Amino acid sequence: MKKYWFPSLLILTFLLSAIGHYADWNPTLQFVISAIAVIFVAGFLGKATESVSHYAGQRLGGFLNATFGNAAELIIGILLVSNGQFEIVKASITGSIIGNLLLVLGLSLFAGGLKYKIQNFNVSLAGLNGSLMILGIIALFVPAIFLNTHALQSEDKNVVSLVVAGILIVAYLLWLVFSMITHKDYLADVTEDSEEQLPHEHAPMWSKGRSIVYLIVATVMVAFVSEWLVHTLDTFTEKFGLSEIFVGAFVVAIVGNAAEHSAAIMLAMKNKIGASVEIAIGSSLQIALFVAPVLIFVSHILGRPMDIVFTVIELAAIGVSVFIAKSITQDGSTNWYEGLLLLAVYGILGVSFYLV
Template sequence: MKKNIFYAALAAMFVTSGILHYSHASATTQIIVCSIAIVLAAAFLGKATESVAHYAGQRMGGFLNATFGNAAELIIAIFLVKEGLFEMVKASITGSIIGNMLLVLGLSLLLGGLKFKVQRFNVMLAGHNASLMLLAVIVLFIPAVFAREFTVEKTETFSLAVAGFLILAYLLWLLFSMVTHKNELADVIEAGNGQPSAHAHEEPAWSKRVSILFLFLATAMVAFVSEWLVGNLEDFSTRFGLSELFVGAFLIAIIGNAAEHSAAIFLAMKNKIGAAVEIAIGSSLQIALFVAPVLIFVSYFMGNTMDIVFTTYELVAIGVAAFITKSISRDGTTNWYEGVLLLLVYIILGIAFFMV
């Protein structure tokens, strides 16, 4: 009965969002309704991801959720690139990276830690995630320093070269983690007291085919509603006096990653912290090493190349987020207080971005 009510509410909010969008209702009304629709669609996506993870493993389930969740943000960013709004695109990339590492992971550790005293995931995976986060920071810092001495043409060429190597690094990471060292990076499924998790043998909600179908369906719904919502953000931000940097780094990033937010939290609360970490950190890495470089090439083929030079504010935010996330996740264990630390850093960065 509860499931039927949820599905009915999801369908109703999705249809209502579409009607308001195409009937050109007020921006504020659309944002409120679309936000509710995204929350419901994200919960649906989280359930589908959990079901897929039962068949494919926590890591693959987390990877699929990060990928499908980032699809919404990639679609939004492509529209922004087409309009030449490169600064907002880079701000949204920054917001997505720090949002996943600080907000999504922070909430997951906090709520999961309140239920389970200590949660564990693969230590080797934690180490490699930390190294990749540092790689992303280094690669983003280098263009910001050296591009000052380059001409516009050289900056564009350098950006394309860096983007190509980042994509290569990400593809090699997938080969390493999913194929050659799959067993070494296997999931750790146990409760906080060291006993096997009570949820390890839960039956999935749907069959394998239905789970995959619902994963695609939920992602499509999130993508559509996100696009409708973002289309009203400019009017909304102007009305309330919000800066382009704050809108891109926080509002668009939070909205575009709503799917990962709920899915990671739900999984952490079921002591599936491995999948939650894969969603949060894996999504940040995917944005930095794959989505951002892809947008560089997309802009190139559209005839107006976006460079990979980020502002000092954005670089500081990414560097701070990577540093504290690496410090917290390197030992492969988590607790609720570590979640609080991540959330505090996110709030402080949000205040700083709001005041810029």
């Protein structure tokens, strides 16, 4: 009976959350039920990611987790773009990037570091991740600087945005070819070989096919529960007078991505830091180099063009996040105190955004 309690509570809380949302229950009750559902969905997604990682490797498993999670975010972004809510879209993109680099990675390093004194992952991968993060910063900073100094005219924003978005998408797709095909062994996680040789290593819970199916199912559940939970936040934001940029960059980003990102923390506590880093940093890179550029193109297709020019506050937040994350991960070795440093920066940004 013990092995059935988790799936039973998972289904029960998910159904209650759905009923509460569509039956329009009290927002506070909806929030509590959805928050509980997120915990169980997070556990389900973490188990599915771990099982997939056993078959596909930590990096590919983490990449799949980040991709499925960001797919839901891309859909939500397209809906916001179609409504012309560009500022919320940009704030949520900012929140996703800094949330992954500071909160998710920070909690992962901290939790994993408390259990394991030092955790290592591929140093070459760390260096390349850092370079890609800097590329994302350059792509956001350059258009903003050129336009704000009037080196480019405002009518050139759309052209610059489309060109930069196209370059980023090509760079990201080629990165996937480089990291997953041509240089797969070069970037393999340092712990995978040793894990394969451990006779006491636990076998995965499910077969390869079932693991993939469960990962997809868990991601769909994440998308629904996150949307239901975010929907209840309007009442709280109005009650406490929170600013739109704070809600987009922190509240929506934290709640909307809580389930998928908890997998990174769970994996770090099992000494699978390679998968954790891939989920946290890989998800940030995917948002900056693929999701945001795709939204630029989609906005033009829909006839409501969005530019790639972010505010100074958003650029500053992304810039400092990339700087500290690159500094901490570039040696391929982590510990709990480095995780604490990332969380400290996230706290500083959170307070600053709250008071805007």
